[in-house]
Amino acid sequence: MNTLEFVAILWLGSFAAGFLGSLTGLGGGVVIVPLLTLVFGVDIRYAIGAALISVIATSSGAAAAYVKEGFSNIRVGMFLEIATTLGAIAGAFVAFYLPIHAIAVIFGFVLAYSAYLSFRPPPHDRRAGQPDKLATRLRMDATYPTPRGLQHYHVRGVPAGFLVMFIAGVLSGLLGIGSGAVKVLAMDRAMRLPFKVSTTTSNFMIGVTAAASAGIYLNRGYIDPGLAMPVVLGVLIGSLIGSRLLAGAKSRVLRIVFAIVIAFLAIEMIFNGLTGRI
Amino acid sequence: MIVRNREAMDHRAENTIGILLRTGVTISALVVLFGGILFLAHSWSSPTHYRTFRGEPGDLRHISGIIREGFALNPEGIIQLGLLLLIATPIVRVAFSAWAFAEERDWLYVTFTLIVLGLLLFSLAGPHS
Numbered sequence: 001m002n003t004l005e006f007v008a009i010l011w012l013g014s015f016a017a018g019f020l021g022s023l024t025g026l027g028g029g030v031v032i033v034p035l036l037t038l039v040f041g042v043d044i045r046y047a048i049g050a051a052l053i054s055v056i057a058t059s060s061g062a063a064a065a066y067v068k069e070g071f072s073n074i075r076v077g078m079f080l081e082i083a084t085t086l087g088a089i090a091g092a093f094v095a096f097y098l099p100i101h102a103i104a105v106i107f108g109f110v111l112a113y114s115a116y117l118s119f120r121p122p123p124h125d126r127r128a129g130q131p132d133k134l135a136t137r138l139r140m141d142a143t144y145p146t147p148r149g150l151q152h153y154h155v156r157g158v159p160a161g162f163l164v165m166f167i168a169g170v171l172s173g174l175l176g177i178g179s180g181a182v183k184v185l186a187m188d189r190a191m192r193l194p195f196k197v198s199t200t201t202s203n204f205m206i207g208v209t210a211a212a213s214a215g216i217y218l219n220r221g222y223i224d225p226g227l228a229m230p231v232v233l234g235v236l237i238g239s240l241i242g243s244r245l246l247a248g249a250k251s252r253v254l255r256i257v258f259a260i261v262i263a264f265l266a267i268e269m270i271f272n273g274l275t276g277r278i
Numbered sequence: 279m280i281v282r283n284r285e286a287m288d289h290r291a292e293n294t295i296g297i298l299l300r301t302g303v304t305i306s307a308l309v310v311l312f313g314g315i316l317f318l319a320h321s322w323s324s325p326t327h328y329r330t331f332r333g334e335p336g337d338l339r340h341i342s343g344i345i346r347e348g349f350a351l352n353p354e355g356i357i358q359l360g361l362l363l364l365i366a367t368p369i370v371r372v373a374f375s376a377w378a379f380a381e382e383r384d385w386l387y388v389t390f391t392l393i394v395l396g397l398l399l400f401s402l403a404g405p406h407s
Contacts, residue, residue, distance in 0.1 A: 001325070001326060002322065002323050002324065002325060002326075003318065003321055003322050003323065003324050003325070003326055004318055004322035004323070006326045007314075007318060040328070041328075041329050042328040042329070043328060043330060043331040045331050046328050046331065053361055053364060053365070056364050056365060056367070056368060057303055057306075057307070057364055059368075060299045060300075060302060060303045060367050060368060060371075061299070061300070063295075063296075063299055064296045064299040064300040065296070070289065070292065072292075074288060074291070074292065074375070078375060078379075078387060078390055078391055078394065079387075079390050081372075081390075081394045082390060082393050082394055082397075085394050085397040085398060085401075086397060088401075089397060089400070089401055092401075138386070139384075139386075207299075207367070207368035207371070208368045208369075208371070208372060208394065208398070210368075211365050211366075211367075211368045211369055211398055211401075211402075212397060212398055212401050213401065214365045214401075215365060215398070215401035215403075215404065216401050216404070218339060218365065218402075218404075219339055219340065219402075219404035219405055220333070220339070221333035221335075221336075221338070221339045222333070222334075223334065223358075223361060224328070224334060225313070225317070225334075225338065225353075225354040225355075225357035225358045225361065226317060226326075226354065226357070227328055228310075228357070228361055229310055229313065229314040229317065229357050230314070232307070232310060232361070232364070233307060233310060233311060233314065236307055
């Protein structure tokens with residue numbers, strides 16, 4: 001395969017990943033690394049570098065639309081970004097010392113977890129009834145738009161949320177993913193933010209988290225221009241088109257199909273990691 | 279009254295952040311595309327080498343080298359410059375947030391934001407090898 005063929009096929013694959021990722025809400029970044037390593041035989045270090053860059057692009061593109069709608073909680077996001085950036089830097093340093101087989105296996109388990117999560121229905125909002133001391137001191141309580149007008153909500157569980165966010169950051173820096181699922185878990189489960197606020201705030205944070213480790217990857221020479229170019233442009237355009245369609249068709253069938261693909265890739269990553277093929 | 283005022287300022291800041299992110303992503307994507315076209319025109323027929331990890335040359339790893347190569351119109355340097363702009367986009371967003379919180383005299387959040395900004399700059403400035 002020459003460079004032109006490689007770039008063209010890679011662009012198409014990344015386009016499909018970004019398109020399906022935003023249409024199903026599972027994120028495109030998570031399939032980029034398996035696509036590059038398993039299908040194209042790219043070294044996992046280059047793959048993680050390219051995936052990180054594409055995560056920044058899609059997160060910033062999508063966040064631009066969300067912040068305007070007033071769903072995301074900027075104070076919660078900013079505070080928790082301390083945890084995710086610290087985690088991301090730690091993760092990027094750990095990645096340097098871990099054997100690449102181990103990274104492939106960890107990647108496989110995280111993929112399996114995201115596939116499992118997507119089979120479950122979105123959780124019900126369990127609002128915190130009482131204001132929480134720490135959250136009040138940090139001025140995190142806010143409002144968000146609903147069909148019945150602005151709805152006020154309380155935030156709680158700040159330390160637990162911070163801790164889970166640190167882990168989300170480590171995974172992001174180690175594997176080159178957005179770890180949106182873990183971020184939503186922290187805000188939705190631990191801090192009891194409304195689901196829509198959790199997902200949009202998570203998206204808002206993903207770009208900053210990924211930028212924290214991308215700098216280190218760039219410095220180490222893991223980000224290759226010829227590889228990152230088709231991946232970034234493909235994922236970005238795919239996810240922009242996917243999010244345009246999102247308003248009309250949120251297909252449950254498509255989500256399940258994509259989750260099955262992710263589960264299959266998870267097994268493949270674990271197997272290849274354990275047998276030393278990655 | 280104070281709370282209402284704060285929410286109005288928050289909302290204005292959110293709008294600006296939206297514009298900032300969209301502009302950053304658009305500009306960097308165009309730079310990457312431009313570099314990509316030059317890259318393909320120059321080396322479309324050469325074989326790929328991503329199976330084995332070699333790491334990028336020093337000039338494509340650090341801010342000063344990337345800017346130099348980009349402005350010298352080296353195709354790979356231009357792509358890398360676009361990617362650097364993409365990494366910079368959320369960093370500029372954080373810097374703007376610090377300013378917006380300072381406008382509101384919310385010093386607690388100015389501090390949080392500056393911590394995040396410091397971590398991001400530490401990561402980008404390197405060297406980390």
